Amino acid sequence: MxxxxxxxxxxxxxxxxxxxxxxxxxxxxxxxxxxxxxxxxxxxxxxxxxxxxxxxxxxxxxxxxxxxxxxxxxxxxxxxxxxxxxxxxxxxxxxxxxxxxxxxxxxxxxxxxxxxxxxxxxxxxMNPAGAQAEPSNVIPLHKVPQPSGGGSAWATAQQILHGENAALYGSWLHMLTEAEITDGRLVLIAPTKFHATYVNTHLKDRLRRVLRMVDPALADVVVQV
CATH class of the missing domain: 1.10.10.10 (Winged helix-like DNA-binding domain superfamily/Winged helix DNA-binding domain)
Structure with missing residues (x-):
């Protein structure tokens, strides 16, 4: 924008x-x-x-x-x-x-x-076209449906994260995909470098907390490109 x-x-x-x-x-x-x-x-x-x-x-x-x-x-x-x-x-x-x-x-x-x-x-x-557009043309915030969950710790964690803050999940977390789990650390992949940096800087504690709820063996999480 x-x-x-x-x-x-x-x-x-x-x-x-x-x-x-x-x-x-x-x-x-x-x-x-x-x-x-x-x-x-x-x-x-x-x-x-x-x-x-x-x-x-x-x-x-x-x-x-x-x-x-x-x-x-x-x-x-x-x-x-x-x-x-x-x-x-x-x-x-x-x-x-x-x-x-x-x-x-x-x-x-x-x-x-x-x-x-x-x-x-x-x-x-805040809609860039808002000054010229009718109210019906206002672009809504992107909404992501409730994750289905099941199958992995990350899938279950996604359900919890969506339930805690659907808007935050839709903006930053739903695009993260699971890569691997090694030595108790979950590796997630982000679509861009900025996205990975933002999540690692601002949302890592939230991710770590939820993942430990799902699987206490997961001690850490890292987001890469």
Whole structure:
């Protein structure tokens, strides 16, 4: 999707929509994801230049804002870049800090499972064609039917994951396919590198918890391309 830039007469409402999507998404995730989203949000609200799509802030300043050390900042900024939320525009050098852009389209795509919790009016606004289309043309969120289950630990786990959060399952988990189980570790295959990175970063604890419920012998899970 292509989100209009948050400038001009409708800038304030677009900014609120972006922040609403991030907050609703975070509230449905674990503490690790919630902390990461909060850190991204505070960068947006305190130092991001919406007109120029620029975030220019040194690691020491970010560490002070986040109340962490600089090593944590370096690690977390790398995660945000790998996730596609931050885009490096100019590498810092000779006393100058790095300059980042923010990919709000990627943010909104990643938070899509939470949109239905905000409401149909929000979904309609976020539909790229919504301004020109009739309400009947609003594209609904993709819904995946209940997995049939049975046959393997992963098949049974899919049923549980769908029951816990159907939207999250439909967006990130139903496309994972089982490859093998070796030494108590389940290997799943994702369709893209970004998909695998996202699941490993944000959903691995959820997968591990459910798989241990299904089969206590499964100690770990890894998602590959």
């Amino acid at each position: 292509q989100m209009p830039r948050a400038v001009g007469r409708e800038a304030a409402s677009r900014k609120y929509d972006i922040l609403s999507a991030l907050m609703a998404f975070a509230l449905g995730e674990d503490k690790t994801v919630q902390r990461q989203v909060l850190r991204a949000m505070v960068l947006v609200t305190t130092r991001y230049n919406w007109q120029r799509d620029e975030l220019s802030m040194g690691q020491a300043e970010i560490a002070r804002l986040w109340a962490v050390d600089e090593r944590t900042v370096k690690r977390e900024m790398a995660r945000l870049r790998a996730q596609g939320w931050l885009v490096l525009k100019r590498q810092g050098a000779r006393g100058r800090v790095s300059v980042y852009g923010i990919d709000f389209d990627r943010m909104l795509d990643d938070t899509r499972p939470a949109w239905e919790r905000i409401g149909e009016d929000f979904i309609a606004r």
